[in-house]
Amino acid sequence: MRVTVFGSGGVGGYFGALLARAGHEVTFIARGPHLEAMRARGLQVHSVHGDFHLYPVRATDRPEEAPPADLVLYAVKTYHIPETVGMLPRLLGPEGVVLTTQNGVEAPDQVAAEVGVERTLAGAVWVVSRIEAPGVIRQESAFRRVVLGELDGQLTPRAQAIARAFAEAGAEAEATAEIRKVLWTKFLFIAAIGGVGSVVRLPIGAWRAVPETRALLEQAMREIEAAARAEGVALDPEAVPQTMAFIDNLAPTATASMQRDVEAGRPLELEAMSGAVVRIGRRHGLPTPAHAFLYAVLKPVHLQALRNAGAG
Structure with missing residues (x-):
């Protein structure tokens, strides 16, 4: 699966790293010293579930450089949604979908207004992780859980396939018909x-x-x-x-x-x-x-x- 991680902090950086380690083609959108460190030294993950290091890492601060994605893991903070949500349509491949990970209840509809309900999956994430230093993610919780679903309440094969990808990468993950x-x-x-x-x-x-x-x-x-x-x-x-x-x-x-x-x-x-x-x-x-x-x-x-x- 071709994945673009938009927002490569504690949540996006960690789950994106899990997917990359599992063999998916992951592009990280980041900025500043964190981006520079990933380009130079890769992405280091320190985790209670075991440390690992990704190198080389595909990372950019230019979303237009990311290849068309099957999955956009949208992991920016909620206060960055207004300035970034308009970039999402150009990141998606022909059958691509955006998965929201934000706290709160409004982000899925904000994303759906840009890319369409049919290209939006809502996600709830439970994990304790953060950027410890540029290019380094620290993950500290026994739990690393992702629950996702379609906004219309259908339990679809694509939602189940994406949940399965997270599970095979090491997370506890499930698709649900009750994501709201x-x-x-x-x-x-x-x-x-x-x-x-x-x-x-x-x-x-x-x-x-x-x-x-x-x-x-x-x-x-x-x-x-x-x-x-x-x-x-x-x-x-x-x-x-x-x-x-x-x-x-x-x-x-x-x-x-x-x-x-x-x-x-x-x-x-x-x-x-x-x-x-x-x-x-x-x-x-x-x-x-x-x-x-x-x-x-x-x-x-x-x-x-x-x-x-x-x-x-």
Whole structure:
């Protein structure tokens, strides 16, 4: 399979490397020192599942140089979607498809608006990985899971074939006829814990049992549950208590990824998290006070990080 990885950071770089190691023809779209290092020294993966090194690596910062792809693994951050999504049609081969990997629930439809529903697969990814240094990916979680599916809810041979390719490369992967439900169930967790954790800025053990803060967390989840229902997605009836129980079992030192972005001064995926809940709620006439609060408090933090990144 001919694969183009658009966004070669922790997610794209890691799963793209797995596919390349498995024998697929992979082109990485990257930039800056990470690109330079991959061109010069290849891509090094340090993983709890075993280290490996890819060399040589096909890598470019010019999407038009990538050969027509059977699969585009679209792994940019959500705040980079507006500036990159228009490049996707030219990356696809005649039967090519784009697989989204972003957090949140809006990216698949943003991609489908550019390439068509028939050329879009939605994906949900669970992995802990990051760029450790230019040309080096550090993967730290026992889990490395990909669930993908068609936007129309069909379980198609192509979705199953792509899931099989990930599985044969070493990931836990499956195709599903309920990808919208999968995305919203993940969203219920990450948008709530990410928003609250980013405001509190303490490890979860310091705040999950504080009654007032716990009530804010549950309210944030209930707003997402209501938004999903309004969008026609039926989450499991016990989705909120099950997610609360999962959070209660996290290590007390755990922090959400968006919280870590706040602490590091990086831009936030805020528009795809609380921003999306507020927008969807407004569209359906639903009150979303918890996420409106989280969005209002965190937006200046995000804007400041964007200004600092531009200055750099």
